[in-house]
Amino acid sequence: MERLKVQEGFDVHEYRHGLKLLKEDRETMRLANRDGFACPACGREFEKLLVSEKRTHTFNSPPGPFCLVRTDEQLLLLTH
Numbered sequence: 001m002e003r004l005k006v007q008e009g010f011d012v013h014e015y016r017h018g019l020k021l022l023k024e025d026r027e028t029m030r031l032a033n034r035d036g037f038a039c040p041a042c043g044r045e046f047e048k049l050l051v052s053e054k055r056t057h058t059f060n061s062p063p064g065p066f067c068l069v070r071t072d073e074q075l076l077l078l079t080h
Contacts, residue, residue, distance in 0.1 A: 001045060003038040009071045012051060019049065027053045039078045041067035046078040 004015065012019065018035025031049045039046045046067070052075045062079045069076040 001036055001038045003043060004040045004076075006040045006069055006071050006076065010051065010069075010074055010076060022048070028057075039067050039069075039080070040076070041069050041078065042080075044080060046080050048079045050077040051075075052077070 004010065012029065012031070015035075015037060018033065018037055019031040020034050022030040022032055024030070029051050031051070033046050033049065036045050038044060053073060054075075057075060059077065062077070065080045067078045067080070069078070
């Protein structure tokens with residue numbers, strides 16, 4: 001299982017083949033994991049990924065466990 005690489009930032013285009021775009025606006029995008037990528041935080045397969053470039057973000061409580069990963073430019077929320 002390939003783990004998302006975030007050490008030098010996260011580039012969604014590297015993983016486009018296995019992530020399905022669900023919703024996108026100017027500073028956020030929501031994606032579904034179609035290829036079984038592993039979470040960069042815990043190593044387990046994740047279901048959905050939210051990528052945000054906003055400085056602040058408010059979330060509704062996601063169902064089930066989730067992981068947060070911070071890069072220099074983005075916040076990634078991965079639900080399991």
